[in-house]
Amino acid sequence: MRRNCLLALACALAALPLSAHAGEATATLHGDRDGGVISRHLYGHFAEHLGRCIYDGIWVGEESDIPNTSGVRNDVIEALKAIQIPNLRWPGGCYADDYHWRDGVGPRDERPVRVNIHWGQVLDTNAFGTHEFLNLCELLGAEPYLAGNVGSGTPQELRDWVEYITYDGDSELAELRREHGREEPWKLKYLGVGNENWGCGGEMRPEYYADLFRRYATFCRDLSGNRLVRVACGPNGGDRKWNAAVLSRASRQMQAYSLHQYTLAAPWNDKLPATGFDEAKWFSILHDSRNIENAIQVAEEEMDKVDPNKRIGLFVDEWGTWYREEPNTPGYGLYQQNSLRDALVAGISLHLFHEHNDRVRMANIAQVVNVLQAMILTEGPDMVLTPTYHVFEMFKVHHDATRLPVDLKGPDYEFDGKKTPALSVSASRDGDGAVHVSIVNTHAHDAMTITCGLEGVSSSAVAGRVLTASELDAHNTFAKPHNLEPEDFDGAKVEDGELTVEVPPRSVVVLSLTE
Known part of the structure; x- marks a missing residue:
């Protein structure tokens, strides 16, 4: 019996992932340097009329048994408030270039029902429209970011939408807004002129789109003291041809330029599963997630040619992981689970946005509820x-803080002949002088020891939180909603002006350095 028990124990231990000795990394945190502001708008969000993002996810209607405020789920409102959502992009996505704003204003029982041609040809009641969206943004304290219809719309339609929302005089459109229940105009800062016009937004050539953008931008005016940031449609990933053509022809009329980059590490028609994966698929997604930096660099190079003073902001207004839809859900709904792997992708991506904060001024993860790399999942x-939501909550400390440059030398995570950096680190100082450090360890099995010199930072104590789990695909379900959440972290210490951190494998860590 004893021999059999020992044999069983040996077999069980052999089946566990090997954990090598901790990798060693060195770093210097430059608290005496100003790396520019990490805009809170890098932590922006995106909601599209797609699957169950709007209906069931955000909007349930005033008559619903689900607690709501003016038709919007209270639990979603409170969750988004808790992460201090800075902006929300709507109504798409591909949906934007077939959306006509007049369908979504006025009495709901009189609004037309339209076919959503992009996402399953389902019927959209238009119950959630302009007033509902802008009122939601006010509830959240978030800046609205509208994606305007260029693909099937007209310059007149978009300029009328701007007037309806922002004009405080006695025009016909302002009076129509008042008739619909809103006396005072809203403020609208961010206006996207089209979406993915190289693809679902019209299959346009960049030269043609550039001319259209100039036309639309000319008629979308600043009214009643409202000042627009007109966002031109940028490339799919690192498309240098699109960048060069649009920027050379239309940079003078734009205040921002968009970029879309998803992480999927697989063909579009054979995407990876969101859970139930092995280390090979863990590694491939984390490796692929860093492609977003190349796309940013390509855009920046072309932007610098026409805008060396960096007047124009780069908005990465669609990013995130894209997997196979969950079983028994419609493909057009893009409903996927969200695991520890996605939390690490979020941490890496946000760090890259920090590093490019001189040009990248907004980013919008796709999407906020029930779609792709969602913050929130709902079911009745x-x-x-x-897990991605928890990273956004942990990283709130970086909102509008000053980036502190970090020089990092660490090992790579190697798998099957490929490699990616094992560690990603970012640091900032907030308005009260507190210094925060966020760390991502992508390695599936190996802990990492970071020895970090602190220049210009006076600290004698450190506290932290960590998000990690033993399973690569750890995630939260409706049966176990608290399976993966941040916990207190005691693996860091400060001595003699040096920070030492024992970073667990497959983890996100956030530290606070105090006197």
Whole structure:
């Protein structure tokens, strides 16, 4: 019996992932240097009329048994407030270039029902329209970011939408807004002129789109003291040809330029599963997630040619992981689970946005509820916060803080002949002088020891939180909504002006350095 028990124990230990000795990394945190502001708008969000993002996810209607405020789920409102959502992009996505704003204003029982041609040809009641969206943004304290219809719309339609929303005089459109229940105009800062016009937004050539953008931008005016940031449609990933053509022809009329880059590490027609994966698929997604930096660099190079003073902001207004839809859900709904792997992708991506904060001024993860790399999943009255949500909550400390440059020398994570940096680190100082350090360890099995010199930082104590789990695909479900959440972290210490951190494998860590 004893021999059999020992044999069983040996077999069980052999089946566990090997954990090598901790990798060694060195770093210097430059608290005496100003790396520019990490805009809170890098932590922006995106909501599209797609699957169950709007209907069931955000909007349930005033008559619903689910607790709501003016038709919007209270649990979603509170969850988004808790991460201090800075902006929300709407109504798409591909949906934007077939959306006509007049369909979504006025009495709801009189609004037309339209076919959503992009996402399953389902019927959209237009119950959630302009007033509902802008009122939601006010509830959240978030800046609205509208994606305007260029693909099937007209310059007149978009300029009328701007007037309806922002004009405080006695025009016909302002009076129409008042008739619909809104006396005072809203403020609208961010206006996207089209979406993915190289693809679902019209299959346009960049030269043609550039001319259209100039036309639309000319008629979308600043009214009643409202000042627009007109956002031109940028490339799919690192498309240098699109960048060069649009920027050379239309940079003078734009205040911002968009970029879309998804992480999928697989062909579009054979995407990876969101859970139930092995280390090979863990590694491939984390490796692929760094492609977003190349796309940013390509855009920046072309932007610098026409805008060396960096007047124009780069908005990465669609990013995130894209997997196979969950079983028994429609493909057009893009409903996927969200695991520890996605939390690490979020941490890496946000760090890259920090590093490019002189040009990258907004980013919008796709999407906020029930679609792609969602913050929140809902099912009837139930709600689940995803691992990605928890990273956004942990990283709130970086909102509008000053980036502190970090020089990092660390090992690579190697797998099957490929490699990616094992560590990603970012640091900032907030308005009260507190210094925060966020760390991502992508390695599936190996802990990492970071020895970090602190220049210009006076600290004698450190506290932290960590998000990690033993399973690569750890995630939260409606049956176990608290399976993966941040916990207190005691693996860091400060001595003699040096920070030492024992970073667990497959983890996100956030530290606070205090006197």
